[in-house]
Amino acid sequence: MGTTQLDTVPEPKYWHLKTVLSDALDSEFAVGEILPNERELAARFGVARATLRQALEQLELEGRLQRRRGVGTTVAPPRVGVAVDPARRTWPGGSADDWQPDDADESDTVPAPVGRLLETAPGERMHIVRRSRVTHGQPVAAELLYVPAAVVPRCAAAAPLGAAGRARAVLSALQELPLDGQDHTVELGSARAQDAKQLDRLPGAPVLVVTTRYLSGGRPAAVAVSTYRADTCRLTFGEGEAVSVAAG
Numbered sequence: 001m002g003t004t005q006l007d008t009v010p011e012p013k014y015w016h017l018k019t020v021l022s023d024a025l026d027s028e029f030a031v032g033e034i035l036p037n038e039r040e041l042a043a044r045f046g047v048a049r050a051t052l053r054q055a056l057e058q059l060e061l062e063g064r065l066q067r068r069r070g071v072g073t074t075v076a077p078p079r080v081g082v083a084v085d086p087a088r089r090t091w092p093g094g095s096a097d098d099w100q101p102d103d104a105d106e107s108d109t110v111p112a113p114v115g116r117l118l119e120t121a122p123g124e125r126m127h128i129v130r131r132s133r134v135t136h137g138q139p140v141a142a143e144l145l146y147v148p149a150a151v152v153p154r155c156a157a158a159a160p161l162g163a164a165g166r167a168r169a170v171l172s173a174l175q176e177l178p179l180d181g182q183d184h185t186v187e188l189g190s191a192r193a194q195d196a197k198q199l200d201r202l203p204g205a206p207v208l209v210v211t212t213r214y215l216s217g218g219r220p221a222a223v224a225v226s227t228y229r230a231d232t233c234r235l236t237f238g239e240g241e242a243v244s245v246a247a248g
Contacts, residue, residue, distance in 0.1 A: 013047060014054035020045070021055055025064055025075055035065070035073045061188075061206045066231050069202060076231055091179055091214065092131070092145055092224055093171030099131040099143060103163030104170055106149065114146050117213050118220045125149035129167045132198060133226075140233055142198040143226040147174065151221045174222065180215040184237065187211075188230065195227045206230035 035041065042052045056073060059065045066076045090096065108123045120126070126146055133141040149155070152173035155166070189209045196203045207227050214222040228235060 014051045014058070017045060017047060017051060018055040018058045021059060022064060025059075029075045031075050031077045033075050034071065035075070037072070057206075060231055063231050063234075067202050067205060069200070089179055089181070091171070091174040091177070092129075092222070093168075093174060099133050099141075101164060101167035101171060102130045102132055104129040104167035105163070110146055113211075114223050114225065117211070117223045118146065118148060120148055127152065127155060127166075127170045129170050131167070138232070139199050139229075141226055141228045142195050143224055145170075145222060145224045147222045151177070151216070174214075177216045177221060180218065182212055182214050185211045186235065189227075191227070199227070199229050201229060201231075208233060208235060210235065 029035070036044075038049050038052055038056075042049045045052070056065060060067060060073075060076075063076055063078075066074050068074055092099065093101070105128055107126055107128055110118075110120070110126050110128075115122070126148055129145040129147065131143040131145060132139060133143070147170055152170055155169050155173050187209050189207050191199065191201050191203055191205045191207045193203050195201075195207065196205060199205075199207075201207075208230050210224075210226045210228065212224045212226065213220055214224075
């Protein structure tokens, strides 16, 4: 990568630098190769490290770069197409579902947005199922599935089964209910500490958050909050699915 004069460029410096770096990634670096450190890159392009970080963050957001724990910033492979609910009109945990149930517990406290989507009263008991998804040997998504205890009442007897057993019991109980439909919203976010650890990312790494609400018997019956790695995932949805994208 040669030195580039950016002072006379009318667009923001970091945006132009992002374009220069993107071209270099195509011509000078291989997938998985580690980039020079920030000090060296900033000196090479004659920019402040803050400007460089902005450009690198944008390239990470676009899936061109990955920040890896203990390694540094590497050139990312092409994004993997990940289908969101490939088998339409099915509950989580169905036969075509490739998510892995990890554990489950109960709580009377849920995030306010989830409570609004489920139309539940404060303090209502809730099953919270944690699931993970692996594609081509790497973790690509983590999920929290919220199911009101009143929707699957017989799962109360599943407590002695252990965390994974309770998760499977909740998912199995959902399969017995009629599914009226579902809707999705997608927003860009930053990985929280727990999600980052599960997805092998650094906290604050870009993620895509897909919130799916499931309807049964004319009312909301479950809400899944699925966090996908934005650096490796390209989400696809089934034809006819209602999808809205919100600003993060």
